[in-house]
Amino acid sequence: MSAGAGDQLAAATPVAPLVSSPVPPPADRGATRIADRVVRRVAGRAAEEVLRPGGGEVVRASADVHGSRVDRIHLDVGLAYPAHLETSGAELQRRVTERTAHLTGLTVSRTAVRITRLSQSPTSAVESTEPAKSTASAESVAPRAGRRPWSERRAPAAVFALIGAVVSGALLADVVAVAVGRAPSDVRVRTLDWLTSHGPADTVVAVGAAVATVAGLWLVFVALTPGLRGRLAMSGTRAGIDRPAAAALVRHRAADVPGVSRVRVTAGRRRIAIRARLSFGDPVGARDVLTRVSQDVVTGLGLAKPPRVRVRVSRDEYWQPPRTQDREHDREHDRERKEATPDANAPAPAP
Structure with a gap:
């Protein structure tokens, strides 16, 4: 084929126009994630806006963020004395929830406030929120029923998780070693031999079962009780x-x-x-x-x-x-002295 025929064929072949794919909007190009420490700092700053004018302070703050939801914000705060603790806690909880949700755009599910200290201050930011009620009227109003805060039980969970991880890791390592052709560990061999030679009637087995039962009951008790006995x-x-x-x-x-x-x-x-x-x-x-x-x-x-x-x-x-009591004691002492001492003006008794 000659060069002229090739040019005529290329000219006769239609060329499809380049169609660019639609560009998605910026909101759909990725995801925005807010770290826990950012929400923690925002909640701490929101709490300081309420506490600092009156002498209060934020002792500790924490936040748990999952996606577009904040599961929990926990604040340890110190208030300036005197302050109405119930009203101050409710106002602080409301302001922190609203302010954090507004600044981060996340949904705040729960905000927990714990008052850990009281400090002397001539002025208090929470005095303006204190209800104008006398002590008599406050005593006449029965307190509403409430529940103690629920403990997270981090120490028991961490201990049993560590024990389970160590035991499971050792067993998995031994199983993998046997699978690749090595001999089983002496610990597992001795344990299996001991289990085959001892039954429920043995004292060691009975004691171990009792310990396991107590530990299980304790875990059930820990799971069903709120804990935090040092908090009202x-x-x-x-x-x-x-x-x-x-x-x-x-x-x-x-x-x-x-x-x-x-x-x-x-x-x-x-x-x-x-x-x-x-x-x-x-x-x-x-x-x-x-x-x-x-x-x-x-x-x-x-x-x-x-x-x-x-x-x-x-x-x-x-x-x-x-x-x-001193005056009564002095009067009684004078009366006794007068009765014991005869009066000089009294007539002498006749012989």
């Missing part, structure tokens, strides 16, 4: 306060009672025990005042299940009685 749940919110913080608040108020030289407070789940030493005054009156003040503090915490208050007052070694 607050009513109406997912916030909570540590028992040492509640004890410190009660101790601070109890130390201001006149006559109290030393006070020790122990906060439990169902009871708050107060042991006070009195340097002067009436022990019965001081105990009544301590009971009333402590009950006011516990009511102000807004707990779901307020613990009972138990007060014990003992006299200090330098205790002084109240002034009324």
